[in-house]
Amino acid sequence: MHKHHLTKIEHKALQTNRLYILLFVLLTAFSVLTSEAQNKMKENVEMPQEIDSIIQQDVASKLVNDSIVFTQNDSLQLQKKDSIIAPKKKGAIEYIIEHTAEDYIVEDLPNKKVDLYGKAHVVYGENDITAGKILIDYKTNTVIAKGIPDENGKYTQLPVFKTTGNESTQDSLIFNYKTKKAVIYGLETVQDGINTLGERTKRVNDSTIFIRNIIFTTSDPRNPDYYLKTTKAKVVPGKKIITGSTNLVIADVPTPAIFPFAYFPLTKNRTSGVIFPTYGESANQGFFLQNGGYYLALNDYFDLKVTGDIYSNSSWGINVASNYKLKYKFSGNFSFNYDNLISGIEGFSSYSEAKNFNIRWSHSQDSKASPNSRFSASVNLGSSQYFRQSVNETNTGMGLTNTLSSSVSFYKNFVGTPFSLNLSANHRQNTNTKTVYLTLPSLQLNMDRLFPFAPKSGSQKNAFQKIGLTYSFKAENKIETTEDDFFSSKMFDSAQNGAQHNLGLSTNMKLFKYFSLSPSMNYKEVWYSEKIHKEYVETEQKVVTQTLSGFSAFRDYSASTSISTTIYGMFKFKNSKLKAIRHTIRPSISYTYRPDFGFYYEEVPENADATSFETYSRFDNGIYGTPSRGTANSLGFSIANSLEGKMKNKEDPEGEDIKVNLLNSLNLSSNYNFKADEFKLSPVNISAGTTLFKKMNVNFGTSLDPYALDVNNRRINQYNFKNGGALFRMTRANFTTSYAISNDDFSKDIEETEKKDNEEEDTAYDQDLFGANNPNSNDFSVKPQNEPKEQKDITNLPQYISAMPWSLRLSFSTNYANSQRQNKISSASLMFSGDIVLSPGWQVGASSGYDFINKGFSYTNLRFTRDLRSWSMNFNWVPLGNYSSYYFFIGVTSSVLSDLKWDKRKTNYDY
Numbered sequence: 001m002h003k004h005h006l007t008k009i010e011h012k013a014l015q016t017n018r019l020y021i022l023l024f025v026l027l028t029a030f031s032v033l034t035s036e037a038q039n040k041m042k043e044n045v046e047m048p049q050e051i052d053s054i055i056q057q058d059v060a061s062k063l064v065n066d067s068i069v070f071t072q073n074d075s076l077q078l079q080k081k082d083s084i085i086a087p088k089k090k091g092a093i094e095y096i097i098e099h100t101a102e103d104y105i106v107e108d109l110p111n112k113k114v115d116l117y118g119k120a121h122v123v124y125g126e127n128d129i130t131a132g133k134i135l136i137d138y139k140t141n142t143v144i145a146k147g148i149p150d151e152n153g154k155y156t157q158l159p160v161f162k163t164t165g166n167e168s169t170q171d172s173l174i175f176n177y178k179t180k181k182a183v184i185y186g187l188e189t190v191q192d193g194i195n196t197l198g199e200r201t202k203r204v205n206d207s208t209i210f211i212r213n214i215i216f217t218t219s220d221p222r223n224p225d226y227y228l229k230t231t232k233a234k235v236v237p238g239k240k241i242i243t244g245s246t247n248l249v250i251a252d253v254p255t256p257a258i259f260p261f262a263y264f265p266l267t268k269n270r271t272s273g274v275i276f277p278t279y280g281e282s283a284n285q286g287f288f289l290q291n292g293g294y295y296l297a298l299n300d301y302f303d304l305k306v307t308g309d310i311y312s313n314s315s316w317g318i319n320v321a322s323n324y325k326l327k328y329k330f331s332g333n334f335s336f337n338y339d340n341l342i343s344g345i346e347g348f349s350s351y352s353e354a355k356n357f358n359i360r361w362s363h364s365q366d367s368k369a370s371p372n373s374r375f376s377a378s379v380n381l382g383s384s385q386y387f388r389q390s391v392n393e394t395n396t397g398m399g400l401t402n403t404l405s406s407s408v409s410f411y412k413n414f415v416g417t418p419f420s421l422n423l424s425a426n427h428r429q430n431t432n433t434k435t436v437y438l439t440l441p442s443l444q445l446n447m448d449r450l451f452p453f454a455p456k457s458g459s460q461k462n463a464f465q466k467i468g469l470t471y472s473f474k475a476e477n478k479i480e481t482t483e484d485d486f487f488s489s490k491m492f493d494s495a496q497n498g499a500q501h502n503l504g505l506s507t508n509m510k511l512f513k514y515f516s517l518s519p520s521m522n523y524k525e526v527w528y529s530e531k532i533h534k535e536y537v538e539t540e541q542k543v544v545t546q547t548l549s550g551f552s553a554f555r556d557y558s559a560s561t562s563i564s565t566t567i568y569g570m571f572k573f574k575n576s577k578l579k580a581i582r583h584t585i586r587p588s589i590s591y592t593y594r595p596d597f598g599f600y601y602e603e604v605p606e607n608a609d610a611t612s613f614e615t616y617s618r619f620d621n622g623i624y625g626t627p628s629r630g631t632a633n634s635l636g637f638s639i640a641n642s643l644e645g646k647m648k649n650k651e652d653p654e655g656e657d658i659k660v661n662l663l664n665s666l667n668l669s670s671n672y673n674f675k676a677d678e679f680k681l682s683p684v685n686i687s688a689g690t691t692l693f694k695k696m697n698v699n700f701g702t703s704l705d706p707y708a709l710d711v712n713n714r715r716i717n718q719y720n721f722k723n724g725g726a727l728f729r730m731t732r733a734n735f736t737t738s739y740a741i742s743n744d745d746f747s748k749d750i751e752e753t754e755k756k757d758n759e760e761e762d763t764a765y766d767q768d769l770f771g772a773n774n775p776n777s778n779d780f781s782v783k784p785q786n787e788p789k790e791q792k793d794i795t796n797l798p799q800y801i802s803a804m805p806w807s808l809r810l811s812f813s814t815n816y817a818n819s820q821r822q823n824k825i826s827s828a829s830l831m832f833s834g835d836i837v838l839s840p841g842w843q844v845g846a847s848s849g850y851d852f853i854n855k856g857f858s859y860t861n862l863r864f865t866r867d868l869r870s871w872s873m874n875f876n877w878v879p880l881g882n883y884s885s886y887y888f889f890i891g892v893t894s895s896v897l898s899d900l901k902w903d904k905r906k907t908n909y910d911y
Helices: 002-041 049-064 075-081 743-765
Strands: 098-100 104-108 113-124 127-137 142-146 160-163 166-169 172-176 181-191 194-205 208-217 226-236 240-243 246-250 253-259 262-265 273-275 278-282 286-296 304-311 316-326 330-343 352-365 373-382 403-413 419-430 435-450 468-482 496-506 509-511 515-537 542-564 567-572 578-594 601-605 613-617 632-647 658-673 684-692 696-705 707-709 715-719 729-742 806-817 824-839 842-851 861-868 871-878 885-892 901-907
Touching (some): 208 240, 278 901, 373 419, 729 743
Antiparallel strands (some): 127 142, 226 240, 509 515, 578 632, 696 729, 707 715, 842 861, 861 871
C-alpha cells in the first residue's frame, strides 16, 4: 500500500512536469518565431563580427534550451538561480538597470541577457546609453551598443554615451557597468569647443580616456575642413588633452606642420598659465615675438595678464591688462601699454627712439548696487603717437585716431531733497597738435524745478501757481597744456578756475484761447579767484597785463517772454491716390531785455599821449566769459513748417490711410535789437530737411544778410537793397544728402525667381553626388563605421544664390561761402561705402571718398573676407595716402585653436 501510494504521487508529479514543459516549449517557440519574424523585417541589418557573434549566441541559446534539457532543473532549482530573487552578494549590481526600446525587447533569463532594438535606452546610475541596438549581458556585466543601418547602408541611431556631465557619440561601444570601463569605436565628442573623433577608445574611468588614431578639430568632425591628427592621445575630461606626434591636415592633405606633442587645456574655470607669443617681421624693428607672457587667475573677482614684445633690433614693449567684476556691484577693465621702439642703426642719422604709452580704464556700476549714486569711468590717454607708431598687432586700425578722451564721474542724488550732485574729471587730447585739455575737477549741483506757489493738492490752474524755480551751481578747474608738460607741475601754471550760479523763474499761460504765453527771468552770478589789470608802461611803451589773485565776481540778469501758436492748413484732393496734404505752421515771437553791464569794463591808454584807448574787463581770462556789454532790447521771431501727406492704402483700400512726410522741416529765424548802435537786424537763418524715396535724406541751410559790403568787402551799416543790391545777400549755404540702398529693396522682384530656382535645386540635390556610403559593418573592430573621408554631407556644400546680397551707402556734402564776395564752393566731397556677397562666405567691401575741390581721394579702404566655416580669411588694403598699408590674415575661427594662423601686415613706414 505504501509503495502504491508513492507511485500515484510520482505519476501526478510527472503529469504536472509535462504540463509545465509543454507550456514552456510553446512560449519558447512563440518567442523564437517572433524573433525570426522581426529579423526578417530587418534583413538588411548587418552587425560587426564581435558584437554580432555575441547576439547570435544569445539567439541560439534559446533553441538549445529545449524541454529535455530544461527538465534537469525543477522549479525549485530554477528559483535559486533566478538573479532577480537571488540574495545580493558582495560585488553585485549597485543600481537597477533601467532599459526601454521602441521596436522590441527580448529577455533571455537562463543566459541573463536582454536584447533591445530600436531607439534602445539603458540607464545605470549616472551612466546613460542610447543606441539603435543594445545587448545587456548580466553574466559579463557588459552593455554592448551600436547603430542601425538604413536602406542605403548608412548607420543611424549611433550610440550616445552620457556620464558625469560628459557626452559622446560613437559608432559602437562595450561598457562594463561594474568596473566602469569601456571600449569605444568611432568616438565623437566635444571638449570645450574641440571636436574629437577617434578610431578606438579605451575608457579607464570617468577621468581618464585613451584614444588611438584620433583627430582634433573645431569644424565638423565627420567632414572636417582641417584637423590635427595623431596616433595616440590621453583625454582627461574637463581638464586637458595630451597627444603624441601631431600633424596638421588641411582638406585631407597633410601639411609639413608636425608637432612633437600637443597639449590642450580644458577647463570651464579660469586658470593661470603661459601665453604663447606670435611671431612675425617688421621692416624697421626686424623679427619679433609679440603678446607672449603669463596669465594670472588671481581669484573670482579679478585677473592679471602680463605680456611683452621683443624685437631683433632691441626694441621692446610691455602690456599689462586686468579685468575685474563684483557681482551686483561693479565691473571694469584696465590696461597699460608701453613701447620702446628703435628705428635705424645707432650712430647714423636715421636712428631714432620713440617711447610711447597708453592707459585705458573702463568702469561701470551695476544698476542694482545703488539707485541713488553712480560711479563710472572711461579713460583713454597717453602718447599721441602710440597708435600710429605701434607695431603690435592688437593696435591695427587705431592709427586714424585723432582724439583721445577720458571721463571719470560720480553722481549722487540726495534722497528727500530736490538736489543732485555730479562730480567729474575730463580729459581731451588732440593727437595732431599734441594739445591737452583737462577739466580737473568739475562739480555741478542741480535742483529740480520747484513750484513754490502750487497748491498742496490738485493741479496747477493759473499762471501764478505754475511759476517754477530752477537753480544750478557749477565750478570747474580747467587746464590747457602740451603733451610734454602733461603729468608735470608745469601743467598747473596755466590753470583757470571759476564758479557759476544760475537761477531761473518761468511760467506759462493761455492767451486768447489759441496762444501760449511763456514769460521767464534769469539771473547769473560768476565767481573767479583771479582777475587781470592792464596799464600802459612808458619804459616798455606798451600795455602790460598783470594777473592778480583774489576773489572777484560779476552778475548778469535778463527777462524774456515768448508767444507761440500752431496753425493747421488742409488741402484735399479728389480722385487721386494722394488724398490730402496737411501744412503745419508754428510761428513764435519772443522779446528779450537785458540791461547794459558796461560798468564792469575799463579803459587803458594804448600810447603815452593817450590818444587811443583799449577797453577791457578784468574778467577777460575767465572760463565763463565776461559780463554782457550794451543793452539788449530785441524782438525775435521764428517760423517752423512741416508738410504731411495722406495716401490711399493699396493693400487695404478700406483700412487706414498711409501718412507720408513730404517736408520734415522748413525753419526761418531772425531778431531785431532796438538798442543796438548798428546792425540792429540779424541775418535770417533758413534750414530745411526732408526724406525722399524713403531712403534719401536731404538737408539744406543758408544765411541771408540784410546789410551790404563796401568796396573793401567789409560789412557796413546799410541795407543791401539801398546799396543797389537785392533784399538779402547770401553769405553761406550748405547742402548734405545721404542715400542707402541694398538688394532687399528689390526682394519682391527676386522672390518669385528664387522660388522657381529653389525647386530645381531641391530636385538636383536629392541625388548623392559622391555615391552611397557602405562601410564594412561585418568588421566591427577595424575602423569607425563613418570615416571622415567617406562621410560627405551635401548640405555643407556651397549653395549658390540667384541674387548676390549687396549694400551701398552714398553721402554728398558741399558748402558755399560768400561772406566777403568770395562766391565760391569751399568744399564738396562724395563719400561712399559698399559691400557685396559674391557667394556664401565671400564678401567684398570698399569705402572711400572724393574731394572735388582738392581733386583727390580721401581715406580709402578695400576689404575682402572669406568665411571658410571653421577658418576665416581677411585682407584689408589701404592703397592711398599717408596710412597706406595692407593686412592679411588666415586662421582658425575658434579661440581654442587661435594660434593656428598666419598673418602679414605692411605699413607705409615699412616701404
